[in-house]
Amino acid sequence: MQITVNGELRNVDVEDNMPLLWVLRDELGIMGVKYGCGIAQCGACTVHMDGVAVRSCQVAAATAVGTEIKTIEGLGTPDNMHALQQAWTEHQVAQCGYCQSGQIMQAATLLEMKPEPSDDDIDAAMSGNLCRCGTYPRIRAAIKTAATKMQEA
Amino acid sequence: MGRARTIARRSFLISSAAIVGGVAFGTYLIKRPIDNPLLADLTDGEATFNAWVKIDADTITLIGPHADKGQGVVSSQAALIADEMDLDFGQFETSFGLPSNAYWNTAFAEEGAPFMATDEGFVAETVRSALGGILKVVGMQATGGSTSMADSFDKLRHAGAVARETLKLAASKQTGVPVAQLKTKSGAVILPDGTSISYQSLAAVAATIDPVQDVTLREPSEWRLIGKPMMRLDIVGKSTGTLPYGIDLTVDGMVHASVRTNPRKGGMVISFDASVAKSMRGVLNVLEIDGGVAVVADNTWRAIQAVNAIDVEWGEAPYPDEMDAHWQVLTDTFTPDRLDRKWRDDGDVDAGLAAGSVIEAEYLSPYVAHAPLEPLNAIITVTDARVVVWSGHQGPGQVQNAIAKVTGHDTDQIAFHNQYMGGSFGHRIETKHIQHAAEIANQMRGTPVKLTYSREEDFAQDFTRQPAIGRAKGTVANGQVDTIDMSIAMPSVLASQGGRAGVPVPGPDASIATGAWNNPYAIPNFRMQAFRAPELAPTSSWRAVGATGAGFIFDSFLDELIHHAGADPMAERIRLMDHDASRIVLETVAKMSSWGGELKPNQGRGVAFVESFGVPVAEVVEVTATDRGIRIDKVWVACDVGTVVDPINLENNVQGGVIWGLGHAINAEITYSEGMAEQTNYHAHEGMRMFQCPEIFVRGLENGHKVRGIGEPPVPPAAPALANAIFAATGQRLREMPFNKFIDFV
Numbered sequence: 001m002q003i004t005v006n007g008e009l010r011n012v013d014v015e016d017n018m019p020l021l022w023v024l025r026d027e028l029g030i031m032g033v034k035y036g037c038g039i040a041q042c043g044a045c046t047v048h049m050d051g052v053a054v055r056s057c058q059v060a061a062a063t064a065v066g067t068e069i070k071t072i073e074g075l076g077t078p079d080n081m082h083a084l085q086q087a088w089t090e091h092q093v094a095q096c097g098y099c100q101s102g103q104i105m106q107a108a109t110l111l112e113m114k115p116e117p118s119d120d121d122i123d124a125a126m127s128g129n130l131c132r133c134g135t136y137p138r139i140r141a142a143i144k145t146a147a148t149k150m151q152e153a
Numbered sequence: 154m155g156r157a158r159t160i161a162r163r164s165f166l167i168s169s170a171a172i173v174g175g176v177a178f179g180t181y182l183i184k185r186p187i188d189n190p191l192l193a194d195l196t197d198g199e200a201t202f203n204a205w206v207k208i209d210a211d212t213i214t215l216i217g218p219h220a221d222k223g224q225g226v227v228s229s230q231a232a233l234i235a236d237e238m239d240l241d242f243g244q245f246e247t248s249f250g251l252p253s254n255a256y257w258n259t260a261f262a263e264e265g266a267p268f269m270a271t272d273e274g275f276v277a278e279t280v281r282s283a284l285g286g287i288l289k290v291v292g293m294q295a296t297g298g299s300t301s302m303a304d305s306f307d308k309l310r311h312a313g314a315v316a317r318e319t320l321k322l323a324a325s326k327q328t329g330v331p332v333a334q335l336k337t338k339s340g341a342v343i344l345p346d347g348t349s350i351s352y353q354s355l356a357a358v359a360a361t362i363d364p365v366q367d368v369t370l371r372e373p374s375e376w377r378l379i380g381k382p383m384m385r386l387d388i389v390g391k392s393t394g395t396l397p398y399g400i401d402l403t404v405d406g407m408v409h410a411s412v413r414t415n416p417r418k419g420g421m422v423i424s425f426d427a428s429v430a431k432s433m434r435g436v437l438n439v440l441e442i443d444g445g446v447a448v449v450a451d452n453t454w455r456a457i458q459a460v461n462a463i464d465v466e467w468g469e470a471p472y473p474d475e476m477d478a479h480w481q482v483l484t485d486t487f488t489p490d491r492l493d494r495k496w497r498d499d500g501d502v503d504a505g506l507a508a509g510s511v512i513e514a515e516y517l518s519p520y521v522a523h524a525p526l527e528p529l530n531a532i533i534t535v536t537d538a539r540v541v542v543w544s545g546h547q548g549p550g551q552v553q554n555a556i557a558k559v560t561g562h563d564t565d566q567i568a569f570h571n572q573y574m575g576g577s578f579g580h581r582i583e584t585k586h587i588q589h590a591a592e593i594a595n596q597m598r599g600t601p602v603k604l605t606y607s608r609e610e611d612f613a614q615d616f617t618r619q620p621a622i623g624r625a626k627g628t629v630a631n632g633q634v635d636t637i638d639m640s641i642a643m644p645s646v647l648a649s650q651g652g653r654a655g656v657p658v659p660g661p662d663a664s665i666a667t668g669a670w671n672n673p674y675a676i677p678n679f680r681m682q683a684f685r686a687p688e689l690a691p692t693s694s695w696r697a698v699g700a701t702g703a704g705f706i707f708d709s710f711l712d713e714l715i716h717h718a719g720a721d722p723m724a725e726r727i728r729l730m731d732h733d734a735s736r737i738v739l740e741t742v743a744k745m746s747s748w749g750g751e752l753k754p755n756q757g758r759g760v761a762f763v764e765s766f767g768v769p770v771a772e773v774v775e776v777t778a779t780d781r782g783i784r785i786d787k788v789w790v791a792c793d794v795g796t797v798v799d800p801i802n803l804e805n806n807v808q809g810g811v812i813w814g815l816g817h818a819i820n821a822e823i824t825y826s827e828g829m830a831e832q833t834n835y836h837a838h839e840g841m842r843m844f845q846c847p848e849i850f851v852r853g854l855e856n857g858h859k860v861r862g863i864g865e866p867p868v869p870p871a872a873p874a875l876a877n878a879i880f881a882a883t884g885q886r887l888r889e890m891p892f893n894k895f896i897d898f899v
Contacts, residue, residue: 014452015434022454026409031401032394034575035453036526037608041835044526072394081393088392092384092801095809096223097391098398098526098575123844130835132526132576133223134812136846138805 003064005030006074016062021045023061024071032072032101036130043129046102047071053109072101075108083153084108087146095133103129107143116147190253191216200360202319204255205234205312208356213245213340217309218256218294219301220249220547221387222525222577224864225802226301228386232378232798233305237313237371238352239337242378247386249571252549252564257293259308260300270767271673271732273858295548297582297694299766299862302798306860307370314368323359324350373796382801387573399545399572400530404601407532408437410593411456411605413463414445414585416613417470417828418691422446424466430459439463442592449593449602457607470828472690479689479825480517483622486642486686493645493685494661496670505636505678509628512717514710516623517889518702519822522615522830522838523695527575529586529611533594534601535560540567540591545574547582551654555584559591578813579694583616583653609833617823617830618695619646623669623706629718634725636678639710641666641703644686650693661685668700668763668869669707673732690825696813697765697868704763704869705818705876709888712759712877722877723748723760726771734793734856735762735769741791741852746773753777756786757882761874767859768866769793772811774847774874778882782897785815785847785875790867795857807851807867814871816841820893845898 002009003020005028012027019038024030024047036044038057045056048070076082081089084104094100103126110117110125117125122143131139191201199209207214217230231247234240250256268277321335324342327350334345341349373380390396415422425446427439435455440447446463450456473479531544533556540562546552549571553564574581590604606614625639643665651658665683695701715725723743730736739762742748752758755778762771770792777784790807797803821838823830832838853863876887879896887895 018452018454022452025401026452026454029403031397034526035400035528035605035608037835038457039608039834039836042526076393078389078393078395081389085392089384089388092388092805094223094385094388094391095225095805096525096527096574096576097387097396098223100391101394104392127842127844130526130840130842132524132578132813132840134809134816134841134846135805136812136841136843137808137849139843140846 001065005069014061018061019057020059020064021056043102044099046105053106083149084146087142091138091142093135093138093142099131198357200356202316202364203312206316215245216248216250218250220296222574229798233309234313236378237310238317240340244340258304260303269671299865302862315364318365318368323355327358383799398575407601408449409453409456410449411460412447412589413460415467419471421468426464430462433459447593453605474828476824483642483686486684491684493683495682496666497681500678502638502678502680511626513626516706518621520617520620522823523578523580525576525580529606531590532603533590535594535598542569545572551584555587556591560595578696616691616693619643619692621702625710627714632718634714638680640682642684642686644689646692649691664699668704674729675731697865700765700869705872708761708873738769738771738791742771746789757878759874759877761870763869765866768861770866770870772870772874774878776878782899784899788847788849791852793854793857794861796860797853803853804851806863808849810867811871812841814868818872818890820891822891
């Protein structure tokens with residue numbers, strides 16, 4: 001089957017029900033998307049499907065056909081970071097960093113839908129993304145900084 | 154010295170879990186310099202001055218042997234070297250290095266000595282120094298116990314100074330300018346005329362001279378990096394998904410494996426039927442391993458699916474099947490024959506109890522899982538000549554030992570490449586997953602094998618925090634706390650770890666009572682006894698170890714007594730405090746939180762103080778009792794680490810430690826049924842989520858005399874401070890974690 005990832009059409013030979021997470025990681029070598037729980041409880045595998053954050057561990061490969069998949073690698077790069085990624089570095093959000101790809105992808109959808117999110121909006125959108133290190137205060141601050149920057153832009 | 158020696162031998166158990174015995178500890182061995190491991194594969198034109206600095210014509214590499222689990226120690230270690238070397242961030246690369254005795258962790262000895270951290274007297278310091286020597290000889294390289302900064306602070310600055318002075322000597326030889334006229338700046342030696350010679354261009358000359366050993370470390374006023382906010386070296390990689398963790402690595406020809414081992418931890422495999430698994434797509438191999446089964450496939454998901462399709466009959470658990478029986482064992486532990494050590498017996502406790510109306514309470518602290526977000530994993534290639542390993546681990550030597558036992562190689566044939574970790578919290582000090590990967594790779598010699606645990610396997614095999622029961626009696630007199638008689642029972646986490654490592658653990662286990670006995674209060678009558686329960690389900694170091702249970706028990710009971718005395722919880726703790734830096738910590742958090750100020754209706758505040766790992770920490774938690782449950786509004790933290798290496802990283806670690814402590818106190822425990830952990834994934838063992846997270850305000854103080862780490866110390870006060878706040882808001886005392894069994898949280 002063919003799946004569009006970060007603007008590129010990719011051929012994969014996998015079972016219809018292989019989770020997109022594992023198609024991305026083990027078949028396509030896209031490692032920014034992380035395996036944390038496999039049951040949509042942690043959000044580490046969050047990617048965009050047609051512009052909306054989804055848990056890639058719950059999206060069957062066949063479902064992804066014909067959609068646009070974007071991973072953290074497609075959001076921005078070290079040389080050309082998305083406003084959220086810039087804010088994440090300014091606030092030094094990450095500790096272990098393992099959840100942060102998912103956090104950033106989730107936050108990107110939040111800002112698409114609510115360009116000026118309140119604390120309650122942030123809580124509602126981000127509470128499905130687990131951070132075991134406890135970087136939540138910095139995630140909140142970084143989302144607000146990015147929202148401001150994106151409003152000014 | 155007789156007494157010091159006895160104590161040293163007894164407290165050696167602290168580190169014996171990682172040590173294979175039979176080493177002689179002569180002064181000669183202790184004083185002898187250790188070979189520089191970087192010399193082993195040095196090429197022409199490369200210079201190394203010690204185990205931490207290597208330079209060639211292109212690149213400066215700083216070795217930070219302490220593993221990075223997320224606590225930011227790659228950056229902190231580099232900063233210590235770079236400050237002395239006049240290097241800027243961006244001018245060097247970092248490496249964890251290969252395992253070596255050169256990277257022994259001296260600070261573990263400090264933590265292992267059975268003295269209060271606030272005791273800086275002769276005997277305490279002598280024993281700490283002796284233990285440091287022992288650890289040097291056995292070469293225990295490990296990350297844990299919040300020791301990284303304590304271990305590194307002098308060593309790495311010295312390493313940087315040696316490199317700087319040697320590079321100056323090299324420049325002097327090259328130019329003829331006397332060393333005294335040379336300066337260094339931004340990765341270069343500067344001549345009197347302003348000419349700048351980069352360190353890299355001096356590498357070839359520097360490689361030909363002996364490193365200058367007689368160096369002077371810089372005064373704190375000269376530090377450019379230490380104490381200033383730093384930009385973590387890994388921050389861009391971790392914000393763009395480009396920094397690889399162990400689980401992200403690939404090796405040419407690699408296959409993917411997953412395992413299922415007996416969920417009755419330590420139990421056997423009686424039989425298994427893999428016929429379905431073998432027919433599944435992508436499956437290359439089904440193997441039996443110690444206590445379980447493994448599937449090797451061409452994709453991680455296929456391996457996990459197939460290993461779950463194996464029908465296994467598991468053997469019995471080597472511990473009680475049901476949770477009630479675990480608690481019963483702890484309940485039965487408060488007997489004279491199970492007394493591990495009487496840690497404190499001040500004043501006259503019996504007279505104190507007889508003189509007043511006795512207040513009694515019992516507290517419970519459950520098993521809890523580590524569950525870092527990156528599941529356990531390792532890549533191992535075994536050939537007849539050598540083994541190569543890629544994984545994130547806290548104990549490189551333990552990785553080598555675990556593999557050597559499986560494959561029969563000597564440890565010096567085992568090359569371990571440490572990786573950034575997606576969290577650990579003590580999870581990655583264990584080696585079962587390394588052993589499993591080695592067993593699979595050993596049966597497929599020549600093929601690189603990547604083992605990935607499923608999240609369910611990771612939960613099922615977690616060596617959890619040890620459970621605890623605390624019993625306390627006390628009295629108050631004249632509005633003050635007068636007497637505390639406290640007993641704490643836990644299984645020994647060190648015995649559990651030592652059992653797996655095949656190392657006997659004699660003597661008392663300090664982790665049973667730490668967090669309770671060592672708080673530097675002057676309570677007139679204070680007895681603190683530790684009771685060692687028989688081993689139950691296997692346990693291991695969980696962020697802040699015993700101090701999370703013991704700290705909760707001690708500070709909760711102190712708070713109860715203070716309320717009975719009618720005293721102010723903050724003022725009475727300050728009055729009782731017998732250690733200047735600790736008192737200032739309490740006074741600081743009182744100021745930060747405007748303690749005593751007016752509260753809104755249904756609001757309450759609690760304070761807790763626990764010293765662990767040498768760091769006094771005081772936390773104030775503010776909660777509101779809403780009609781839907783308790784909401785945690787704000788937390789204020791003051792701590793004293795002696796010297797703050799990076800204020801931003803300190804704040805981040807403290808916030809994380811508070812969230813770790815609060816989250817698990819609210820909603821997390823591991824319980825056993827039929828010998829298996831009932832919690833299989835994060836839905837049943839959550840920790841804190843964003844919507845529950847309070848604002849957290851942090852102050853790092855520098856009144857202590859030693860440099861300390863901050864990874865663990867913020868954890869222990871969080872749970873009691875929350876329980877004390879809930880009592881203040883509602884009148885309900887929570888004496889058992891997790892609290893959500895008794896009260897709702899918003």
